[in-house]
Amino acid sequence: MKKLALAAAIAASIAFPAAAQKEAKETFTSPNEIVDKAPAKDWVTIAESDLLVMDLAPDRDGKARRVVIQLMPAPFSQGWIGNIRKLAAAKWWDGTSVNRVQDNYVVQWGDATEKKALPDGLKVMEEREYEVVKPTKMMKSKIARFFDWGENHEAGTIFSQYKAGSVVLHGGSYSFLNLFEQGFPISMQLEQHFKQSSAPVHCYGMVGVGRGYSPDTGSGAELYTVIGHAPRHLDRNIALVGRVIEGIEHLSSLPRGTGPLGFYEKAEQRVPITSVRIQSRMPTDKPLPSYEYLSTESEAFARYADARANRRDPFFIKPAGGADICNIPVPVRRKK
């Protein structure tokens, strides 16, 4: 009987089992509970015009595969995002395919033939657009808080909350400060002459623009998403345009490509893309889900981030005292 009970407990999980959360004392609130209890006002609706809906051909069992991507808000990567809107409007991706699946790295899709003409009017975007540079005076209060921080920082306390601002994380292994803005993970670097440069972070599920060696060669027609440990070396070297908010399993569970860089070696291994559209331009005969994210400027998000960094669920015996920005995924859900 002892063995049976033991096995049952083990099977229950290695981490944050739902049952445990129910048993937890109310003062020891788990990250998921904080999200579930967040007030309606802390949720932000994602505009249908910012949803890129990609349908893959059905799987071997005939099951539909839909991937929903939230495009990034201004001021980030808007040139590429404009191109993506044009490509979707031109139905450019219909008939293209997923061509590359590299384990612990990326899934990449676009035109495998390399011959499909791009629509007219796409912008050529340059490398300076990978970052957004602003005078620090726009962020004066936040910057002040960074410096206020010195002591905790040294002691390894890695985030702080602004009463009316974002949750900020120390830059981890980087000379950057990590924070969340408008629902996205951002790294910020303080530069000389009172400037700061911000760029999105390559967390799991983020979507970026493939390019060649020259930084201005990415149009937005070739896209990828991260399916492994955050490849932060790509930050500021490539444009990020959004993140997968639903259906990433249709990409992350694809067979790995066996060619160099995880490209599929045979044409029949590629996964056909049947359609990519902006949701607001899709036919309205079938109602489509609407999505919302937990405002990264909200009190609830700050508490959620704190709980991710300092796990108090009964399973945990030693809270980490910190969390990588990519271990604090922004909660996104379907609206009821």
Added chain:
Amino acid sequence: MKKLALAAAIAASIAFPAAAQKEAKETFTSPNEIVDKAPAKDWVTIAESDLLVMDLAPDRDGKARRVVIQLMPAPFSQGWIGNIRKLAAAKWWDGTSVNRVQDNYVVQWGDATEKKALPDGLKVMEEREYEVVKPTKMMKSKIARFFDWGENHEAGTIFSQYKAGSVVLHGGSYSFLNLFEQGFPISMQLEQHFKQSSAPVHCYGMVGVGRGYSPDTGSGAELYTVIGHAPRHLDRNIALVGRVIEGIEHLSSLPRGTGPLGFYEKAEQRVPITSVRIQSRMPTDKPLPSYEYLSTESEAFARYADARANRRDPFFIKPAGGADICNIPVPVRRKK
């Protein structure tokens, strides 16, 4: 013609394409080139007695699926590893299954029925075994170097190399120092009274011991591997016993479970495990591959880690200046 060239360049890759590495100047050596050129003496053979070989039932196309795990060296987790050796010797896993696949988190395997009796003689391991605590005097020179470090540290330079020691990474978002020991990623915390505590790190592909709420309930019969961004909150809360060195794609590309925590909801979705053995105890009629890893104490590894943190391949325009410990996977290969 311009479009064609553009598309070709894009398709070549988003990052570190093989072609680019060949074109790179010799002074700008890529991580892969450093590994390829490392002298034979820098490679360490993995003992066959430290290889745990797991065979899943063939896939839908009849293709074999073998996963090879390297067990951790002493002093880490040896109690659980002893249990794992006993379980393999008893053929305990034969007929069990992969039961849980949670996207961006873990794949977990063991006895789904929760009724299979464990072999006699398994040790009950306690939570203090999650860490290895030693007097710091054993690490005197290394500790000195940590403190020598102050300035670079502040400036965001995150690793340093010991002439006759390990590559060390600053603890990222944690109050830990990260380093490599005997081929594994380790986090080290300086404690009071001249003590240090070390524990393995939950990087992609690391293998750990599932447990219930009580920290001593993990025998080693229920195992999992990381298939997403490193869940560092599990460090020091659960035992790590090794890492997948070959065949992780057979686990990471499995369909995600749709039940709570990614458990499969139907018995027929589980992936049967046909056999788990220690390689040195496997029949010798078919020759099995032998493996080696790049010594984490070698000069070549230090240069590889530096190149991962400061990408100089032609693709990159802004080197990160640092790398998360989980973004410096220890090179492992089949011996020729």
